[in-house]
Every structure is written in structure tokens, then in C-alpha cells.
Amino acid sequence: MTLGLFGEEDEDRSTRNTGRLGGLLRSLMAGIPWSESAEEEELLELPVPRGAAVLIHNANGRSNIVGEERENIEIRAHKSSRAESKAAAQSMIDEMKLHNRWSGDHLELDVDIPKKWNRHGRVNLSIRIPTDMRVEVTSANGRMCLEGIRGTVRARSSNGSVSVRDVIGDVQVITANAKVRCSNTCGRLVARSSNGKIELGDHCGSVDASTSNGMIRAALKEISREGVRLATSNGRIILELPEEANGDVDIRVENGVIRNSRELSGENVASGGHVRGRLGRGGPPIKLRTSNGTVSVR
DSSP, X not given: OHHHHHHHHHHHHHHHHHHHHHHHHHHHHTTOTTOEEEEEEEEEEEEOOTTOEEEEEXXXXXXXXXXXXXXXXEEEEEEEEEESSHXXXXXXXXXXXXXXXXXXXXXXXXXXXXXXXXXXXXXXXXEEEETTOEEEEEESBSOEEEEEEOSOEEEEESSSOEEEEEEXXXXXXXXXXXXXXXXXXXXXEEEEEEESOEEEEEXXXXXXXXXXXXXXXXXXXXXXXXXEEEEEEEXXXXXXXXXXXXXXXXXXXXXXXXXXXXXXXXXXXXXTTEEEEEETTOOSEEEEEEEESOEEEO
């Protein structure tokens, strides 16, 4: 009987200690930055501007822009926040704003997220537009994806990859520390990255791509008269040309190897890290440059 009483007292004492420990942990966790979260989704529908152009700025968050057969612009903004408490996280959600304003003949969308050291906010955008619109999107920290557009596309990101696919129109992509990937595009394509690889697939038109540290791979279905220019400081270059291709080839490598599987004619120079010659009937310039890496032409 006595043993039973001691057992019950020990169990009660253990329960009290566990409760005190849980309370202590909760008190210690209270107020820690980013310990609580909140989410909310906002839907917005806007008319198409007269100039059929939209400018989007989303500093922190993904931006997906899709062109489709429609007569208006649909914007879904998924807001998320982390803060020191549930109330603070929800308060930050309430302070996040999606501003839209008409400037001349185009629409400007701007995501406003309050900056506080102990709180973190993010807005992911999903935007559906008519296919024939012109699009310009910028981001500091967030991936971007654009597809199904039949107009000019411009994308600029500091720390976030950019993907462009199924676009007919001139494309300009600039990133600082991220990858660029374009596929099934047609027009004048310009791609820049400081620290990231560039991948271009099934492109018709001219290409001007360069990166400081990263590989460049380009597969072309057709070359326009402006030709092809690929350059990297530290990385490989792989160029896949259509079977019937014409151009004036000029390849230079400082520390690396040149592998050319295409027959060149005319002023064919092959010495050290330099290959030059005419491909087919010649014409559009095909210039490939790397300081440290291999260049392959297929």
C-alpha cells in the first residue's frame, strides 16, 4: 500500500515537472523572430491596358506569368509571413499590399512588403495575361517563370533563376547569381548571368548570351542574320546547330580545348586556341569565347 502511494506521488511530481518545463519552453520561445507564421491569398482581376504592356516588380517571392486566350488580367497573390507571434504574423500579412497603377498606356504592378528585422514576408504571384501582351518583370529574391507569350519579354533578377518557354518575341534575361533557362523561343534572345549557367533550347533567331562563371549550352533550330555570340569566363560552351546551317565561325579559347564536328571552308584557321572558317554558305557571325573551358560545336 505504501509503495502504491509513493508511486502515485512520483507520477504526480513528474507530471508537474513536465508541465513546468513545457511552460518554460513556451515562455522562452515567445518573442523569437520568425517562430510563428500566417498565410493568405488575394485575387485581383484587371482590364488590359491600351498599350498591352505590364510591368511587374516582386522583390521577395516567385513570379509566374502565363499567356493564354483571355480578355483580362488575373492576379493571384499568395502571401506568407513569419514573425515573433501569431498576431504579429497576421499583422504583417495585412500590411502587405499589391499596388496597381496605370502609367500612360501600360499597367504597373508592385508588391509592397514591410521591412522589419524580426519578421519575414513573401508574396508569390501567379499572373495570367492575354498572349499578345508585352511583359517586364523584376525581382530581388525569387524565381521567375514566363510562358505562352507572343510579345516582348524582359526579366531581371538578382538572386533567382529565370525560366522562359514558348515565347514568340524578343527576349532579354539578366540575372546576377542564378541560372537562365529558355526553351522553344523565337526572336532576338539576350541572356546575361554573373554566376550561373545559361541553357537555351529549340531557339529560332539570334542569340547573345554571356556569363562570368558558368556553362552555356545553346541548341538552335534556326539562325537569323544577327548570328550567335556566346561567351563565358569560366565554363564550357556547347553549341548545337541545325543540320543546314550557314555562318562565319570564329572560336577562341585561352585555356581549354576546341571540339568542332562541323566542316568549315574558306579562310580556315586552326592554331592553338583559335578556329575560324565558313560554315555552309557563310553569312551570320558565330562567335564563341571562353577563357577557361572547352568549346564544342555540333
